[in-house]
Amino acid sequence: MNMPFYVSPEQMMEDRADYARKGIARGRALIAVSFKRGILIVAENPSNTLHKVSEIYDRIAFAGVGKYNEFDQLRIAGVRHADLKGYSFSRDDVDARSLANQYAQMLGHIFTHEMKPMEVEILVAEVDFEGENLRNQMFHILYDGTVKDESSFAVLGGESDAIFERFQTLHKSNMPLKKAINACIDALTAGERDIEPDDLEVAELSIQNGRRAFRRIAASEIQELIN
């Protein structure tokens, strides 16, 4: 009788995490940062149609890195969750925290129960008022369901540690749009290579845009903002 080899649970989790991390590291990174108007998300993305950054609800945006079909599936689930919740209760009851928890549940479940973990890292960002003041929230969710709560900035994707360190030195609170976008690009490229506006996907989440806070920033506008 053939006996399966014994693999310790630690080893099994480690292997899965390595597998997911490798998949994520292959993709380009993205940065989300709190700036003067709200939250800015800058992603390196050579495709103009396969989006990494998108709208979920009035004040909630989604960003994903890693395997496109996997994070897009999560994005659509998020849009459905938010629209259903807004329809059953009220638009004000749809919030990023509960959505982030749902994502974490789903990713955690897949990580431990399925054949293969999802090779994705996602971000759920929300701009909202807390009394008179604006309050930005970013939930950075990893392939295994780990949730990190950030308020100033988050870096997702390949080489995220190096980009994180570079961005830390460039980051200031309350930057205007031009400054914020340039800081993001500098951190992504390490100032070593040029990047075409066409290869960037930029979007902002700002209360000033009205009910639907999400707005894509077109390549022509990026060109004007780049130094």
Added chain:
Amino acid sequence: MTLPSFSTEDDPGPNFVALIKEYGVEPLKVQHPVDNLAHGTTCVAIRYKDGVVLAGDRRATSGHHISHRTLEKVFQSDTFSGVAISGAAGPAIEMVKLFQLQLEHYEKVEGKSLSLEGKANQLSTMIRQNLPAAMQGMVVIPLFAGFDTREKIGRIFQYDVTGGRYEEKSFATTGSGSLHATTVIKLGFKTELSSSDATELAANAIFEASEEDAATGGPDLIRDVFPTISLITKDGYSPVPHSDVSLIFNRIIENRISRNGDHK
């Protein structure tokens, strides 16, 4: 609420109505006629040089009783379109809510909006689904108007109770006062009307309908409530501000008073 996930065969795609069905929310099904429901009344849409003007009165009636004086019947459905309703108020407002959600849901899931034609067809399906309720007295007949960003023109769609969809080249009306509103528009309509002329024509049509039809509300000077007027152009949907609407209706009233002359 957990995250919705579906197998490939059951996936509702970008369709919000199909999605809520998966969650057991079905369109209204009525077995017996319902009496004394609130009904909404006259709405008009007129094409002019920059797009479409959409207007509606504010009254809802249940039989001879006025149930609401401030009901909104003209709604923005998305950036470039609006919908005006007549018929049973409850189901009509629910239909508008679902329609708005459907357009936004599609836009978010697919990453681009439906074409104006697609939006008009979507509304058609919703009216058709309401047919069993309509047979029991809960008729909902909306008007749909929008700016077609591909053709660069304003377009108007009229419906019947079965979801039949009819595109109108110049104007359309719906509701119990529509007969009178149509006559007014017919007399004043020209192609390439200016925005102010089109707004005024729409206001006159609603005013006349309210004079002749008991279920249509006119300008309510006591409560400072006026019919709703909105414009849809290449810049999107914009409601005409209350102060402007009030001015237009006050002018109409003054004009009517002056016609009486000394024969009071």
